[in-house]
Amino acid sequence: CADQAMYSAKKTGRNNFCFFNRQMLELAHQRMQLGNDLHDALGKGQLEVFYQPIIDVVSGRVVKAEALLRWRHPEWGMVPPDRFIPIAEETDLIQEIGAWVFREAADTVKRWNALSANQGQRQISVNMSPRQFTRGRGEQIIINYMQAYGLDPAHIAVEITEGLLLDNCPGVTQKLEKLRAAGIEISLDDFGTGYSAMAYLKRFNIDYLKIDQSFVRDLETDPGDRAIAEAIVVMAHRLGLKVIAEGVETEGQYALLAEAGCEYVQGYLFAKPMPVEAFLAFVNADAQKPAVIEGPLA
Numbered sequence: 001c002a003d004q005a006m007y008s009a010k011k012t013g014r015n016n017f018c019f020f021n022r023q024m025l026e027l028a029h030q031r032m033q034l035g036n037d038l039h040d041a042l043g044k045g046q047l048e049v050f051y052q053p054i055i056d057v058v059s060g061r062v063v064k065a066e067a068l069l070r071w072r073h074p075e076w077g078m079v080p081p082d083r084f085i086p087i088a089e090e091t092d093l094i095q096e097i098g099a100w101v102f103r104e105a106a107d108t109v110k111r112w113n114a115l116s117a118n119q120g121q122r123q124i125s126v127n128m129s130p131r132q133f134t135r136g137r138g139e140q141i142i143i144n145y146m147q148a149y150g151l152d153p154a155h156i157a158v159e160i161t162e163g164l165l166l167d168n169c170p171g172v173t174q175k176l177e178k179l180r181a182a183g184i185e186i187s188l189d190d191f192g193t194g195y196s197a198m199a200y201l202k203r204f205n206i207d208y209l210k211i212d213q214s215f216v217r218d219l220e221t222d223p224g225d226r227a228i229a230e231a232i233v234v235m236a237h238r239l240g241l242k243v244i245a246e247g248v249e250t251e252g253q254y255a256l257l258a259e260a261g262c263e264y265v266q267g268y269l270f271a272k273p274m275p276v277e278a279f280l281a282f283v284n285a286d287a288q289k290p291a292v293i294e295g296p297l298a
């Protein structure tokens with residue numbers, strides 16, 4: 001990717017090349033510094049897992065949540081995961097960090113379950129980078145921990161991206177099967193944004209498709225996005241998968257997704273990702289609410 005940038009800068013002329021090169025140096029320097037800091041971030045307690053509620057369209061209740069990593073950098077404040085996860089992947093720190101996120105999520109779902117007797121299908125999903133499968137034994141770490149911790153695997157799901165399924169990495173099929181055999185569900189994240197060489201949907205056993213927020217954003221105004229979202233739901237259902245829509249920000253989007261038959265929704269309309277204590281307060285309040293009789297379709 002860096003090579004590509006260099007190449008296109010070269011093509012546009014000598015001056016551009018120099019300018020671009022300096023920018024790249026700065027970027028590389030910043031990355032290096034972030035990489036160094038990230039090494040100690042876990043030990044220094046700067047990493048934190050936030051949780052974003054996922055709502056069941058039929059009951060209107062919070063039944064799931066996604067674990068989303070945050071880094072409170074002492075100088076730069078909150079560093080978004082899109083900035084530091086790639087660095088963690090390059091340096092293999094992702095193995096250690098990923099295992100830690102999983103332990104945090106397991107602990108949180110246990111606390112969520114302890115809040116009330118009505119545990120239903122509560123589940124927290126954890127994002128896993130391809131590297132955690134291809135270069136580490138991420139699946140085994142999870143299974144071992146679940147068993148040692150005595151947590152029902154139904155309460156945990158793993159989010160992966162298309163890239164992992166397309167790479168044709170040896171062993172990936174078996175690793176995913178191992179997770180499912182252990183009772184852990186699998187979500188395919190950001191669906192529709194990759195190469196969408198959908199043949200893999202037949203080969204891999206997956207439980208949920210997550211419609212990427214890029215299709216949800218203009219759902220109310222763009223007939224093309226609406227067609228895509230509806231088609232994803234139909235296809236998923238025909239394949240026996242359930243659908244979670246990401247990035248739902250308006251009532252209108254919610255109504256359209258519910259109408260299309262989407263099972264779960266997640267987005268700022270309901271709640272932003274939040275620290276664990278706020279999340280537990282949120283789900284506790286949600287459980288006290290009377291059952292929804294009129295859904296978005298009524």
Ligand code: C2E
Pocket residue numbers: 052067068069080081082085098101126127128129159189190213246247248249266267268269273
């Ligand atoms: P993702 O897994 O697709 O997560 C959804 C992203 O959408 C999150 O961004 C979330 O905050 C954001 N989001 C949710 N609802 C809305 C909405 O209504 N509007 C808008 N504009 N955004 C919304 P976030 O937390 O910045 O995470 C970015 C990405 O970083 C994640 O995308 C995931 O790929 C990665 N990531 C986060 N935590 C982890 C982790 O623990 N491990 C790994 N490997 N990747 C992680």
Ligand code: MG
Pocket residue numbers: 066127159189
């Ligand atoms: Mg995700």
Ligand code: MG
Pocket residue numbers: 189190210212213246
């Ligand atoms: Mg996503």
Ligand code: MG
Pocket residue numbers: 190
């Ligand atoms: Mg994403």
